[in-house]
Amino acid sequence: MKEQLISMAKQAMDNAYAPYSGYRVGAALLAADGQIFTGCNVENAAYSPTMCAERVAFGKAVSQGCREFTALAVCGGKDGEINEKCTPCGVCRQVIAEFCKGDFPIYLTDGTTIEVRTLEQLLPEGFCL
Ligand code: THU
Numbered sequence: 535m536k537e538q539l540i541s542m543a544k545q546a547m548d549n550a551y552a553p554y555s556g557y558r559v560g561a562a563l564l565a566a567d568g569q570i571f572t573g574c575n576v577e578n579a580a581y582s583p584t585m586c587a588e589r590v591a592f593g594k595a596v597s598q599g600c601r602e603f604t605a606l607a608v609c610g611g612k613d614g615e616i617n618e619k620c621t622p623c624g625v626c627r628q629v630i631a632e633f634c635k636g637d638f639p640i641y642l643t644d645g646t647t648i649e650v651r652t653l654e655q656l657l658p659e660g661f662c663l
Contacts, residue, residue, distance in 0.1 A: 535564065535605065536605070536607065536641045536648055536650070537648070538570075539562040539564055539570070539605060539606070539607035539641055540562070540607045540609060540641055540643050540648055541562075542560075542562035542570055542572055542607070543560040543561050543562040543572070543587075543607040543608060543609045544560055544609055544616070545560065545572070546560030546561060546562060546572035546573060546574045546587065546591075547559065547560035547574060547587075547609060547610060547614055548560075548574075548614075549574045550574040550575050550576075550587070550610075550614070551574070551575070551576045551577055552575055552577050553577060554577045554578075554579070554581065554584075555577065556612055556613050557575070557610060557611070557612050558574070558575065558610055558611065558612075558613070558614040559574060559575040559586065559587035559588075559608065559609070559610030559620055560572065560573070560574050560587055560608070560609055560610065561573045561574070561587040561588045561590070561591040561606060561607065561608050562591065562606070562607045563588075563591040563592060563595055563603055563605075563606050564603065564604045564605045564606070565595055565600040565602060565603055565604065566600075566602035566603060566604055567600065567602075569595070569598075569600060571591045571592075571594045571595040571598075571600070572591055572594075573586075573587045573588060573589070573590030573591030573592075573593075573594060574587045574590060575587045575590070575610075576590060586622070586623060586625070586626050587608065587610070588606065588608060588622050588626040588629065588630065589625070589626055589629050591606070592629055592630070592633065596633070601633055602633075603633055603634055603638065605638070605639045605640070605641065606630065606634075606638070606639075606640045606641070607640075607641040607642075607643075608620055608621070608622055608640065608641070608642055609642070609643050609645075611645075615645075616643060616644065616645035617644065617645060618644050618645075619642040619643065619644050619649065620642065621642060621651075621656065622640065622656060627653070627656050627657040627660070628657070628660065628661070630653055630657075631653060631657055631660050631661070631662065631663050634653055635653070635663075636652060636653055636654030636660075636663050637652050637653070637654065638652060638653040639651075639652060640652070640653065640656060
């Protein structure tokens with residue numbers, strides 16, 4: 535499953551709208567019912583309205599009635615080249631914590647290997663975690 539989620543996150547990167555940073559990110563979120571919601575980053579000329587790939591995926595899922603999740607995969611890189619792990623930003627970590635427990639697995643890739651981190655590892659002592 536982690537390979538499938540990373541593969542779907544990579545596909546979602548293709549849709550990234552990142553004309554300002556050139557940094558393309560994809561996410562694939564596995565819901566408890568088996569549905570998979572993907573997301574990509576969507577940038578904006580005013581910068582701050584930019585939406586991260588992870589939050590797009592969570593927004594899609596929650597807006598379609600899903601609130602229970604099993605795993606998340608994230609990948610990204612400058613110009614779409616995955617050379618290092620793309621870890622969720624602080625805001626995304628807090629959003630993940632809204633719906634997921636500390637043991638929630640987050641799959642990351644440097645383009646070669648897949649590593650897993652728990653939400654607790656990425657957001658230690660997080661608010662309401
Ligand atoms: N980005 C994400 O999509 N997810 C993250 O967790 C980190 C950052 C995006 C936002 C922006 O479009 C680009 O990466 C560079 O920061």
